[in-house]
Amino acid sequence: MPASAAEQLLDHYDCHARSLPWRSMPGDAPPEPYHVWLSEVMLQQTTVATVKPRFRRFIERWPTVEALAAAPDEEVLHEWAGLGYYARARNLIACARTVAARGDFPRTESELRKLPGLGDYTAAAVAAIAFGERAIVVDTNVARVIARVYGLRKPLAEARKEIRELADRMTPDRRPGDFAQAMMDLGATICRPRNPGCGNCPLASGCMARDSGTPESFPAPKAKPERPKRYGVAWWFERDGAIWLTRRPERGMLGGMAALPGPEWNLDRLPTPSLALVSHGFTHFTLDLGVIHRFGTPDGEGWWQPLERIGEAGLPTLYRRAVEEVIARKDDLAA
DNA sequence: AAAGCGTGGTA
């Protein structure tokens, strides 16, 4: 790769639309560390299109990290509902409180790395983008771009160290944050996993994957683990137009989120009589959840949520869809 | 270190 590759990439980047809400033009003051941190955490395993509106709502509701730190856990989890990977929201709360207590964000990658929810990628991204540190930012986009430019066929998991060394070699002293974002934009919009757009790529010259004629075959795809099926039930207690909701345990699936009550999802098969059935794909299994009408009084902790305001309950997608399904059935019956 | 952890878009 020519020494000017980083410059070519940055030139290309400067000429194209900025995709993130807090993005600044070259020469502008660096973006708020709070904004960079929040968006980078949201962007973990989550698309820009999904994050954009959610990010705006967050900073409108909590304009500073101090405001976020002062918010009750429930409100933050509620605002996160639907975004997935809910451990991120719990770490977000812990991190905001740590930062508020110490007065500001740490300004170096190594100190940022100690905060909850900031791993290698996010610590480097915040250090580079918010503070201008020459941190080595490697996400899956960057790894794919490098694997192609240097013709690495191994699966990314095996090429980690090599890719990191190459990324270090590529990263410029100036504008390391813009460079990181330019690499990620390139991976997201041009050097895509499938159907890469080599014709528009600023790094096409000298790219070994492109020269091979089959750029999409770099790097090798990772083996896919099979996704087993699980079954479970949830209970529908209804009284005066309200249903009984509970909060899930802090740890584990949908940790800390609002939910329909019910036992663990460990059935061999689904019991037949149910108000509704939803099938939901999680990361490592698929769940068929039956909703069963129950009478009497629910036990344990929980609250009556009026169905008219079910949208305000902060339900994760599985339960939101289950409730929608039950309501749709009832409407059918009434019609 | 391998597995657990959501969801929505795209082909």
Place this chain on the structure above:
DNA sequence: TTACCAAGCTT
């Protein structure tokens, strides 16, 4: 419709 995949982190 299924399969793949996304600005990863934690234990």
